[in-house]
Every structure is written in structure tokens, then in C-alpha cells.
Amino acid sequence: QVQLVESGGGLAQAGGSLRLSCAASGRTRFYSMGWFRQGPGKEREFVAGIGWHGDTHYVESVKGRFTISRDSADNTIYMHLQMNDLKPGDTAVYYCGAGVVTVGWDTWVRSTKRNGSWGQGTQVTVAS
Numbered sequence: 001q002v003q004l005v006e007s008g009g010g011l012a013q014a015g016g017s018l019r020l021s022c023a024a025s026g027r028t029r030f031y032s033m034g035w036f037r038q039g040p041g042k043e044r045e046f047v048a049g050i051g052w053h054g055d056t057h058y059v060e061s062v063k064g065r066f067t068i069s070r071d072s073a074d075n076t077i078y079m080h081l082q083m084n085d086l087k088p089g090d091t092a093v094y095y096c097g098a099g100v101v102t103v104g105w106d107t108w109v110r111s112t113k114r115n116g117s118w119g120q121g122t123q124v125t126v127a128s
Helices: 105-115
Strands: 002-008 010-013 018-026 031-038 045-050 056-058 066-073 076-083 092-100 122-127
Touching (some): 018 092, 031 076, 045 066, 045 076, 092 105
Antiparallel strands (some): 031 045, 031 092
């Protein structure tokens, strides 16, 4: 089991920046991690991921604006999402997710949605 705790988020103006963090503890070995978001009336969608080996992957709509990173200390993995040039369409509840590493990001996203570990979510609101 992986325990995930998110922090960050809040309110930003369009064009502004926010930074999300997620602390992962427990059985994190061979787990990839990522950020998902769920807007009002929408399904949860993948935003960005960082693999066990450090490879990264982004949904097209955030490429060049969001950066995912990871570091570790005291048996805890810290994952961050730096969000720049925010747009009103980025408004959503953002969730930290962790799932066993797979071959290919599409597979990992599907697998994590079904069987992954999740944080409690943090609200990001971008005002126009």
C-alpha cells in the first residue's frame, strides 16, 4: 500500500503559477506516480506522470506549461507539479496517483485508475 498526501493548490489568476506537492510513503518501490484532475461534471483525466526510472509524460494540453519532478528523503517520495501560465480550463480537483510501473503510459493510466492509490485531492481554481 502507498499512502499519498497532497499539498498546494488554491486560487490563481490566468497566466499565474501554482505548485502542487505529493508525499508518498509505504511500498513505493517500482511505482510510477502522476497527477490527475477532475473538473466539474468531467471524468478524471491524466495530466502528468513520472516513472520509476524518472521518465516523464504529459497530456498535450499542459506540455510546455507544467513540469513534474520527484525527489526523496527519509523513505518518502515527494512529487511536485509546477504549473505555469495557468488557464481557466485548468480549474479542477487535482489528485496524486501511484500505480505499479507498466510498459507504456496508456497502460499505466488505465491500471492506476482501476487499482492505484490516491490522495485526497486538492482544488485548483484559475480565475480569468
